[in-house]
Amino acid sequence: TKKRLLSFTVVVLLINLAVFKYAAFFLGFLIDLGVPAEALPDAKGLFLPLAISFYTFQIIAFTVDVYRGTIKDRPTASSYFLFILFFPQLIAGPIMRSTDFLDQKPFLNSRRMYDGGWLIVGGLIKKVLLADPMGNYVAPVFGNPTAYTSWSILLAGMSFSLQVYCDFSGYTDMARGSALLLGYSIPENFKAPFFSLSARELWQRWHITLTTWLRDYVYIPLGGNRVSVVRNYFNQFLTFALGGFWHGADYTYIFWGGMWGILLAVERFVEQVLGIKTVPEKNVPMKLLKGLFMFVLFAIGALMFRSQPDMMRSEEHTSELQSHHDL
Numbered sequence: 001t002k003k004r005l006l007s008f009t010v011v012v013l014l015i016n017l018a019v020f021k022y023a024a025f026f027l028g029f030l031i032d033l034g035v036p037a038e039a040l041p042d043a044k045g046l047f048l049p050l051a052i053s054f055y056t057f058q059i060i061a062f063t064v065d066v067y068r069g070t071i072k073d074r075p076t077a078s079s080y081f082l083f084i085l086f087f088p089q090l091i092a093g094p095i096m097r098s099t100d101f102l103d104q105k106p107f108l109n110s111r112r113m114y115d116g117g118w119l120i121v122g123g124l125i126k127k128v129l130l131a132d133p134m135g136n137y138v139a140p141v142f143g144n145p146t147a148y149t150s151w152s153i154l155l156a157g158m159s160f161s162l163q164v165y166c167d168f169s170g171y172t173d174m175a176r177g178s179a180l181l182l183g184y185s186i187p188e189n190f191k192a193p194f195f196s197l198s199a200r201e202l203w204q205r206w207h208i209t210l211t212t213w214l215r216d217y218v219y220i221p222l223g224g225n226r227v228s229v230v231r232n233y234f235n236q237f238l239t240f241a242l243g244g245f246w247h248g249a250d251y252t253y254i255f256w257g258g259m260w261g262i263l264l265a266v267e268r269f270v271e272q273v274l275g276i277k278t279v280p281e282k283n284v285p286m287k288l289l290k291g292l293f294m295f296v297l298f299a300i301g302a303l304m305f306r307s308q309p310d311m312m313r314s315e316e317h318t319s320e321l322q323s324h325h326d327l
Contacts (some may be wrong), residue, residue, distance in 0.1 A: 006067045010060055017056045020049055025249035051090045053246060057213055058084055062098050064217055075102050086186075088178035092171035094189040094209035106183030119177030126170030134163040142306050157299040160306050165194065168207075194298070197290045199263045202298065214243050233268070237261035247305070256304045263297070 018026070023043040031037050062083070065071050075083070075098075083101045141148050141156035148156070169190040179186045189208050196202035203211045219239040225232050237258060244257020 002067055006063060009063045013056050013060055013063075017052060020046055020052055022249045054090065054093055054095055055084055057095050057210075057246075058097075061095075061213060061217060065098055071098055071102070086179070086184070088182070089172075089175040089186055092168065092175060093207075094172060094175070094187050095213050096186055096209070097213075100187050101184065104184055108181070108183045112180045112183070112185075116177040116180030119173045119180065121177075123170040123173030123175075123177065126166040126173065131163050131167035131170060134159055134166070138163055138306075153303065154296075154299065157303040157306070158295070161194075161295070161299045161302045164302065164305075165190070194295050195291060196294050197287055198294065199260065199267050199297075202294055203260070203264070210243065210246075214239050218242060229272075233265035236265045236268070240264065252304045252307055256301050259301055259304070 023046055027040050027043055030040060062071070062080075079102060083096065083098060086096070086101070089096060138156050138160045141153060142160075145153055172189040176186055176188070187209055191205040191208065193202055193206035196205055219235055222235040222238065223231060224235065227235065238261070240261030241254055241258040244253045244255070244260075247253045247257070
């Protein structure tokens, strides 16, 4: 009975997400397969609920944790809804787990006020003084890429990577600071990701709460690394392809996620089969080269992430993609 209730809850949540966020994508996919548009329903009237991606993942995690027995004490209705609708992190994360929030006893002291204030100021600087001005320079290149050289486009991808980091980590810093001023501590989401020396390290530093969510609720249930080598590589690819699809309803997001899934599989093959370390321990020049290489790879992926082919999507969906809140 518990397993059926779990399956029913997760399916309902995913259907809700699919209808409001991905209806236009699925209809566009059917049109690409040759189905006449006149035979399909119109998805333009659908509105996109605020933060649907984040709260859907949080509810799924909570439900699975109850099923697994991770949550020992039954929360009250008020504490549950406070966990799901906690406004500082609702729109841009981080994706909280029940153990990150429900086990806390909120309190406020001078240290938390000091740290919260500095986080809010730092987040505002990243967002207003860095991310927004960079966006003004990046947007014309992506708006008319044929007018620019390939090097200019690559430079735009690198600038967009920095813009996204300042934008998203700035929002996260403000969310963490606001939570501290309310007496709560919520998890860190970024740890200097552009100093990473491998793909695995990058995803241990970038959007940490999403990566760990995908690991615990997608990758491990698929079998993780407890299966054959080939199946393990496929699990990595599928997990990151789904992670890319979570970011936005477009082919480019799936390709972007799939690219990182392939890179992680190749990295694991190099380490486990060929016995080559992907992260040098003491060689400083190699560390600099690998750090630069990973940043360029991230920038190339950012070109896919930022590019938007002409597909059928609602105005609300387009607005969400441009805001990068679900990045």
